[in-house]
Amino acid sequence: MTQLALVIDLNVCVGCHACVTSCKQWNTSGQAGPLFDDNPFTKDPTGTFFNRVQTFEIGEFPKTETLHFPKSCLHCEDAPCVPVCPTGASHKRSEDGIVLVDYDKCIGCKYCSWACPYGMREFDEYQKVMKKCTLCVDRIYDETLDERDRKPACVLACPTSARLFGDVHDPDSEASVAVRERGGYQLMPEWGTKPANHYLPRRKTQISIHEDELVRVDNPLKKEDIRHETSKDVSLDDWLM
Amino acid sequence: MHPTFSVIFLTTLIGVGQGLFLALFTEQSYSAANLLPAQDSSFYVTGSFIALAFLIGGLIAAIGHLGKPIYMITRAWRGITQWRTSWLSRELILMPLVMFLVFLYGVFHYFGLDANLFGTPELGGQLTLVLGTVTTAAVFGLFIATAMIYASLKFLQEWACSLTVVNYILLGSASGFTLAAAYAAYVAPELVGFYAGWAMIITAAALITRSGSLIRNTRIKYKSTIQSAIGVRHTKVQQKSMGMMGGSFNTREFFHGKTAAFLKSIKWIFLVLVFPLPLLLLWAGMEGDKTLLVMAFLVQYVGLLFERWFFFAQANHPQNLYYQTV
Numbered sequence: 001m002t003q004l005a006l007v008i009d010l011n012v013c014v015g016c017h018a019c020v021t022s023c024k025q026w027n028t029s030g031q032a033g034p035l036f037d038d039n040p041f042t043k044d045p046t047g048t049f050f051n052r053v054q055t056f057e058i059g060e061f062p063k064t065e066t067l068h069f070p071k072s073c074l075h076c077e078d079a080p081c082v083p084v085c086p087t088g089a090s091h092k093r094s095e096d097g098i099v100l101v102d103y104d105k106c107i108g109c110k111y112c113s114w115a116c117p118y119g120m121r122e123f124d125e126y127q128k129v130m131k132k133c134t135l136c137v138d139r140i141y142d143e144t145l146d147e148r149d150r151k152p153a154c155v156l157a158c159p160t161s162a163r164l165f166g167d168v169h170d171p172d173s174e175a176s177v178a179v180r181e182r183g184g185y186q187l188m189p190e191w192g193t194k195p196a197n198h199y200l201p202r203r204k205t206q207i208s209i210h211e212d213e214l215v216r217v218d219n220p221l222k223k224e225d226i227r228h229e230t231s232k233d234v235s236l237d238d239w240l241m
Numbered sequence: 242m243h244p245t246f247s248v249i250f251l252t253t254l255i256g257v258g259q260g261l262f263l264a265l266f267t268e269q270s271y272s273a274a275n276l277l278p279a280q281d282s283s284f285y286v287t288g289s290f291i292a293l294a295f296l297i298g299g300l301i302a303a304i305g306h307l308g309k310p311i312y313m314i315t316r317a318w319r320g321i322t323q324w325r326t327s328w329l330s331r332e333l334i335l336m337p338l339v340m341f342l343v344f345l346y347g348v349f350h351y352f353g354l355d356a357n358l359f360g361t362p363e364l365g366g367q368l369t370l371v372l373g374t375v376t377t378a379a380v381f382g383l384f385i386a387t388a389m390i391y392a393s394l395k396f397l398q399e400w401a402c403s404l405t406v407v408n409y410i411l412l413g414s415a416s417g418f419t420l421a422a423a424y425a426a427y428v429a430p431e432l433v434g435f436y437a438g439w440a441m442i443i444t445a446a447a448l449i450t451r452s453g454s455l456i457r458n459t460r461i462k463y464k465s466t467i468q469s470a471i472g473v474r475h476t477k478v479q480q481k482s483m484g485m486m487g488g489s490f491n492t493r494e495f496f497h498g499k500t501a502a503f504l505k506s507i508k509w510i511f512l513v514l515v516f517p518l519p520l521l522l523l524w525a526g527m528e529g530d531k532t533l534l535v536m537a538f539l540v541q542y543v544g545l546l547f548e549r550w551f552f553f554a555q556a557n558h559p560q561n562l563y564y565q566t567v
Contacts, residue, residue: 017484020484038487039487043487044486044487044488045485045486045487046485046486046487046488046489047489048489048490049484049485049489052483052484052485052489053484054480054482054483054484054563055480055481055482055484056467056471056473056478056479056480056481057478057479057480057481058473058475058477058478058479059475059477060477066481067471067473069471071484071563080394080396082326083323083326083327084326084327084328084329084393084394085323085327085329086319086320086322086323086327086329086330086333087316087317087319087320087322087323087330088319088322088323089319105316105319106308106316107307107308107312107316107317107319107320108307108308108309108312109306109307109308109329110306110494111327111329111390113490113494114242114394114397114558115394116560117396117465117558117559117560118470118559118560118563119491119495119558119560119561119563119564121490122489122490122491123308123490123494125490127308128308128309128312129308185472186472187469187470187471187472188465188469188470188559189469190464190465190469191395191396191464191465191559199471199472201472201473202473
């Protein structure tokens with residue numbers, strides 16, 4: 001069974017919000033209608049977004065590290081937001097595992113947002129229905145687009161390729177390999193929601209170099225001059241010399 | 242969570258309606274067993290229509306919880322489809338069912354419809370007894386469905402507890418029996434002692450279970466932490482940016498936005514208004530003083546509004562871990 005998902009590499013995310021804006025641009029222009037904003041150009045701008053980038057500081061000054069944390073629907077394999085929906089508007093597609101809201105069935109009771117421990121759903125204050133990341137379902141299957149463009153808008157926008165898109169049930173997909181080989185993890189595993197999206201942890205890039213690897217102790221010429229006893233047997237040296 | 246007044250009114254109003262029906266039917270069953278004096282049909286008719294009025298009031302409040310009121314007509318009917326998995330869907334089915342059955346109960350009493358179902362012609366009101374039993378089952382089903390909407394959300398740890406269900410049943414029944422005592426003071430004074438007595442017993446029981454849930458909630462150890470939320474194993478994690486400037490749905494829906502002191506004062510207000518004051522007023526009104534009994538109901542109902550506000554505000558959603566600089 002296919003389970004499309006994003007794998008987000010926190011090690012290379014620079015927090016530029018390109019995924020946020022490209023997501024908003026694509027999804028506000030689609031068939032499902034705009035994602036509304038209030039006060040977009042004045043004080044206290046607010047609006048509906050499918051994707052946000054948050055920033056955390058880890059550690060204590062001066063030994064701190066900044067973590068940029070992109071946050072969008074995790075398309076859980078056991079999505080708690082789906083069974084609670086009274087109208088069946090919130091559903092998980094069996095063919096690719098994408099969790100979607102049918103905006104024509106949603107009654108806007110917000111119960112699904114209560115049932116999501118991650119707070120990944122956002123209510124549209126104008127259309128009065130619950131909205132969430134669609135994994136660009138209107139894009140990834142669009143055969144009028146070039147094949148390389150059939151990916152979620154956020155993935156295409158990311159300048160550092162921090163976002164990988166693929167089938168996490170296919171062990172050979174780029175996403176699965178990344179999860180497997182680079183320590184991919186899920187958020188809040190304690191609730192058993194089995195998020196399909198995974199995050200790759202931050203890694204320290206360092207090599208350990210010993211001091212005498214930098215400063216030569218011996219004159220290398222002299223070092224090479226040390227003659228060892230040769231063997232009586234035929235060796236490679238006999239061929240070279 | 243941000244307490245929504247539509248849900249506060251919905252849950253408290255239908256609680257009163259359900260409790261009042263239970264009170265009426267308790268009287269009818271007792272009188273069928275000759276434990277209480279039999280009443281005219283008008284007692285049940287007026288009573289069940291008062292109960293129906295409260296249920297309709299709840300339904301109107303529920304409309305306020307929909308995205309648009311028109312969704313009640315255009316989309317809410319779909320709410321009956323997901324009863325296999327959704328407690329909200331089950332509530333949406335049971336609420337009209339309870340309203341219909343309570344209406345039917347009143348109508349049957351009004352027209353004096355009866356049938357000899359058990360082969361005992363000397364026992365009157367057999368048809369309404371059967372209907373009342375079915376309605377009672379539906380009323381309890383509705384109590385459970387309403388409470389399970391909250392209790393089934395396992396990561397809202399303040400709610401995910403069997404005490405939530407017990408509280409909804411007891412608090413709804415208590416307010417219904419208190420209203421029944423006030424109602425009886427006007428139309429059937431001989432029942433005041435019975436209703437006021439039971440209202441006091443149920444209120445006292447609710448005091449025990451609600452205090453139990455309050456005590457339980459002060460001792461909750463939250464399963465989710467900021468570490469599990471973002472998957473970083475470090476004891477010091479501080480949020481610097483939530484990803485927006487002017488707030489979002491996440492910062493509006495899941496935070497009550499009040500101080501801890503405000504929350505605490507609401508707790509004490511409801512603890513006084515729902516339990517000791519109505520108990521005192523009911524006790525003082527045992528002799529049938531109408532004003533005291535009406536006061537008992539009004540005080541308890543207002544207290545229940547505070548109780549429900551606190552119930553929502555106290556719940557701490559794990560998504561708040563991602564929004565720490567609100």
